[in-house]
Amino acid sequence: MEDALIDIIKSSGEKVRFSTDQLQNSLRQSGADDQLVEQIVGQVREELYDGITSKEIYNRAFALLKNKKSIFAAKYKVKKAIYELGPTGFPFEKLVAAILEYSGYKTLVGKHMHGVCVTHEIDVYAQKNDNVYLLECKFHGEEGRNCNVKVPLYINSRFQDVKQQLEKDKNIVNLLVNGGVVTNTRFTEDAIKYSKCMGLYLLSWDYPKDNGLKDRIYRLGLYPITVSQLLTNREKQFLLSRDVVLCRQLIKDHFFLDHLGVSETRKQKIMKEISQLCDHGKQ
Structure with missing residues (x-):
């Protein structure tokens, strides 16, 4: 697929040419198959304009991915999820x-x-x-x-x-x-x-x-807890305050969900999502 001759603005303020390959690669890392990748890339390309920010492109791709499969969206948002580990380091x-x-x-x-x-x-x-x-x-x-x-x-x-x-x-x-x-x-x-x-x-x-x-x-399946699409921000901050930083840790320390008052039905959904995230292979 030939790249559109569109300049985008990165978060640093730098202006660069839009790259289809870069978007495709990040979508594939989420576990999306080739058909879904091409579908999302095609929709994103239709909405490009000169001066669009990389954040706007990310938000659009993320929304399309989440609409198709939540677990893919969770994996796609790894970079943003690390920023959400703050405010302390x-x-x-x-x-x-x-x-x-x-x-x-x-x-x-x-x-x-x-x-x-x-x-x-x-x-x-x-x-x-x-x-x-x-x-x-x-x-x-x-x-x-x-x-x-x-x-x-x-x-x-x-x-x-x-x-x-x-x-x-x-x-x-x-x-x-x-x-x-x-x-x-x-x-x-x-x-x-x-x-x-x-x-x-x-x-x-x-x-x-x-x-x-x-x-x-991606290789080791070591996703930060902040990638979860089912946990609320309050719940994520509670887990981080208890040193539960990785999804893998929540599998072992799932009793923290009981401390948060999470219902059994919702707890099962959260643990299913976390288990899928910890799977090394693509979903």
């Missing part, structure tokens, strides 16, 4: 830790570690075998706020302080200690260039390519 830190745990890492959130100069609170401490990652999580509650080079510059200075202190400890002589930054938005080119030069690990919505946050969430 703590649930995002828990999400990052959970994703790393499902990749074989042992994690701690909010670990205090001594540096040569001062003590630092590490957002996520992750270890697998001899590899240790000290990660700072930069959460943004709205689109368009990317991480510029100042972020890894600052994080690297903290990391070097802790690393120098760790190197004095004879018990960790065999550990390979890495610093890093994780964000729910994107890194600027300078931020990536500096981090590569300094050896900092980076993880963002779409970086590294094919292994960013979105890829890991």
Whole structure:
């Protein structure tokens, strides 16, 4: 399908050419089959106009998808659902830790570690075998706020302080200690260039390519609780306040729905939705 020659406005304010491929790919990740993808893309293309925002395109595609199958819409809204983890960054830190745990890492959130100069609170401490990652999580509650080079510059200075202190400890002589930054938005080119030069690990919505946050969430079925189409905002905030960040956690901790006074009939519907979301395969 040939792209319409339409310029759209991204959340950052940048003007780019509309891409059919990008819309198709995001719809397929939701589990929609080719026929439904082409149907939605066709309807969205008919409503395009120069200067339309990426948010308007998303909202239209989301509404069409939800009208066809709610579970597809839930998977489609992952990026928006992560923004809804706010206003604090703590649930995002828990999400990052959970994703790393499902990749074989042992994690701690909010670990205090001594540096040569001062003590630092590490957002996520992750270890697998001899590899240790000290990660700072930069959460943004709205689109368009990317991480510029100042972020890894600052994080690297903290990391070097802790690393120098760790190197004095004879018990960790065999550990390979890495610093890093994780964000729910994107890194600027300078931020990536500096981090590569300094050896900092980076993880963002779409970086590294094919292994960013979105890829890991879809691949592992680690959806944040905020993707649910059946839970109310109040219920989601209650669950987040009880450290239930992932849909997978609600399967184990479904008694929280009883605390919320959810009826048995509605509870069954919610748990069915959550179970479908946690299925690795496409619905």
